[in-house]
Amino acid sequence: MAKFLPLSQAVADNLNDGDTVAFEGFTHLIPTAAAHEAIRQGFKDLTLVRMTPDLIYDQMIGMGMAKKAIFSYAGNPGVGLLRRLRDAVENGFPHALEIEEHSHAAMANAYEAGAAGLPCAIFRGYRGAELARVNPNIRSVTCPFTGEVLAAVPSVRPDVTFIHAQKANRKGDVLVEGIIGIQKEAALAARRAVVTVEEVVDNFDDLHPNLTVLPNWSVTAISVVPGGAHPSYAHGYYARDNASYLEWDEIAADRDRFREWMQENVIEKSADDFAARVEHLRNVA
Amino acid sequence: MAKFLPLSQAVADNLNDGDTVAFEGFTHLIPTAAAHEAIRQGFKDLTLVRMTPDLIYDQMIGMGMAKKAIFSYAGNPGVGLLRRLRDAVENGFPHALEIEEHSHAAMANAYEAGAAGLPCAIFRGYRGAELARVNPNIRSVTCPFTGEVLAAVPSVRPDVTFIHAQKANRKGDVLVEGIIGIQKEAALAARRAVVTVEEVVDNFDDLHPNLTVLPNWSVTAISVVPGGAHPSYAHGYYARDNASYLEWDEIAADRDRFREWMQENVIEKSADDFAARVEHLRNVA
């Protein structure tokens, strides 16, 4: 049953050193505030799972928190590469990073299988693709009816998933809308699901019946963090801060500049600082 | 690309003797008008697929149109048995009916796999259940990561699927809402998808972005048939005619009474007669 908690407590209660953790968001609704709180609390040896690790995993990897990354596209979306992740993979800085790399189709199916309580997912994939050679977690299954050989990957079952959503109601049910990405699957695939939301409303009585709602008993903790997805966006609340993504490319290019930026913008800040960062992005049409 | 057609033409163009066909609807939005049109056109040797064959398959089987039924629950929902289907299975009347029987989980997964273009579905099912003994299409697959033995069933790929939906826009995009059941999967799993709708609206501009919409290029034909789901219901339009379900139990109990009822209410009627049948069920709250 969802508990409403301050973000610092929600993170402290649900994340542990050595956990397999997903901070999910497919471009939209990226749980930046939760990731920054995890950085402030200094967790170690994390296995970071995400289809599209972007700035927040670049930051966590750069801060030396990650033992391993499981992903399908490690880029700064629309901008370029992730320079802290590159530094870890290419130069072992700040330390070596184990990687398990998949395609989007594989990761999406793996989360889906995790939410569905299955040990693996099967799909038509990786045909002719070299990832199947370098990733031992890409195997195959033969269809017992047609003999077709399909790709198989293990399901993703994180210890904890963090997502950002538009809103919760007072009972703790959570609404995700717009580009819903992989959020529902990531939350349901995990042992514990922590959600940051833009706001809490009285009830969901007027919501359309088929929207993506996580019932309160499928959520572990909820923290109210307006702006908590910045520089990503929250459909209906504020727009994507594209300038910040462009700026990150320069910040992450230099080890010292990265540390300084993290000190100033993450370590010395709190979840309360996010609201101000999205003020100029709220002029909704 | 969806063509708007009179129902008689949509059925004639898309259904053939010997086809594997799904008239889907999970209690809600059952495509009764399309099924009745198929009965009037007198198709033969059909393989009827549906999770919950109810009145319309009882009618088609009773009229001798079906060679085989693939299903997971052959009942009159909330009322009892399907007496024409029973007569076919128990007594071979009007002729013998081959059956391929599954559980709901299996059928739901099989449609999902069909929509996903896969040859089979895997799931954790049929453990200790005797259907696995009598249905040769229930097999197994071993997870290549954990060694767990999972159930496997062939995907469902009908030649044509008929569904009923609330509305289309002028471009031919289709909206399904409320209890969405297996409609999207059934439509996408089929080579051809025919949709009857309550009404056509100018556009879907004000629809929530995450609703169940079939784009016009995923639909073959659309026919406007107000009331076309009766005695099932259309969320937002009219309520379920529970009395008709109760009445059906008596009609179908007797071979002669069944034929008379079909003559009077199906053979001598048309799609235009459905609107009047739901008039008394439209007093929406």
Place this chain on the structure above:
Amino acid sequence: MSELGFTPDEMMTIAASRALKGDDVCFVGIGAPSAACNVARLTHAPEITLIYESGTIGTAPDVLPLSIGDGELCDTAVTTVSVPEMFRYWLQGGRISIGFLGAAQLDKFGNINTTVIGDYAHPKTRLPGGGGAPEIATSSREIYITMAQSKRGMVDKIDFYTSFGHGDGGDHRQRLGIDTKGPTLLVTDLAIWKPDPDTKEFTVVSLHPGVTRDVVQESCGWTVKFADTLEETPEPTELELKTLRDLKARTDAAHKGEAVGAKRGSKDG
């Protein structure tokens, strides 16, 4: 009924409802289970989550649905999902605490038949089949069963294993790799039964008011085991009875054809 003030059927529904708790997530079969689950929700367990296989999660119907997909279920649900999602994420995903089933035929180990009477290929009576039950029976953390007793229904050997209970008893579930508890409760119109901890055979632990051991045995097809200390099921309270009867009255009225309006949807598209 006249002397007791309630019917055996009412006692059954109310006794079954008492087994449910507010934090249960209950996958509801139609018929008797649906009534019991909603009485629980309307009395001692208002926070209970009721799920019907049509995809309605956290539903709170004002009248009992005739089918598992009546509009009332969607109108009052926290959310309504597709049927594949229902069976994959919510049932197979391990989120159901109680699967609540009825049965056409039941044996003493909680195995259920709703498929055929007679031989499968040439049945004497073709029943509707399993629907969601085969996987509800193995994916729910535990299973409650409710049915009115009869020698036709409670049999020594069922004709078809639609849904697996405890199989031949003992550790049969574990031997098949099934890690859920299976049937842990049977509520009939005469008694409350629980499986023996070792053999898993259903054992009468409580007799409903006015019911004797002989009455239970007379309407059961196997030799009934009784617990050493046999309790008497508390009578329905006034609130329980009123709740159940009001629910049934509203339901009867609705099913006679009064339209229950669809409350939510896109009227703007």
Place this chain on the structure above:
Amino acid sequence: MSELGFTPDEMMTIAASRALKGDDVCFVGIGAPSAACNVARLTHAPEITLIYESGTIGTAPDVLPLSIGDGELCDTAVTTVSVPEMFRYWLQGGRISIGFLGAAQLDKFGNINTTVIGDYAHPKTRLPGGGGAPEIATSSREIYITMAQSKRGMVDKIDFYTSFGHGDGGDHRQRLGIDTKGPTLLVTDLAIWKPDPDTKEFTVVSLHPGVTRDVVQESCGWTVKFADTLEETPEPTELELKTLRDLKARTDAAHKGEAVGAKRGSKDG
């Protein structure tokens, strides 16, 4: 540019846009493919269906998205689905007529590398990886590729097979059981290429205005094959150029931080 009135990059985008038809269902990669697809939509193919892997189906953005999941894509889409549904029902389901990809490294058989430069385990440069491309490349009915030419990008041997094109050429796809056509078109900033019917090697079939064979060869890492009859790509029309430039101008303005408001959603809950 000055003498021609358009840049090679503009010619590339416009030439690529011309290959798309109104009844295409196009899975759009970010960058150059996104611009080409939207120019097609805004000029000769208004009915084209554009799909981005974020789940947006039938989208019609007013500005080009910076990422594959910008809010603009959802705001203007016919519907927005989850990412698993996107890859299962829409891509793997065989509904995509054209998968439109870019490439960091490309070989003459249309195999693409976006994973690493150098050895996979110890890369010289770690690139973002495949994302949706490995399955776009094999599940789409055909593949169009667009990229600016360079010897670094168009190489004799790619370092990693992120996405399979025609492999070693000939019937390599069929031998792997892949029944889709694979790369059928490559549009660069200098030329239009199509695979040889037999060998599947990309062959220049049309030179952009002012481009010579030598220029094409100088910026390509393999020995270029030219078709016997070589066409000249028609210059961009005034409408095409204006459409592309207006789109880029709107995009630049938007990406500098002007908020594009979210137009639809539940504000009432």
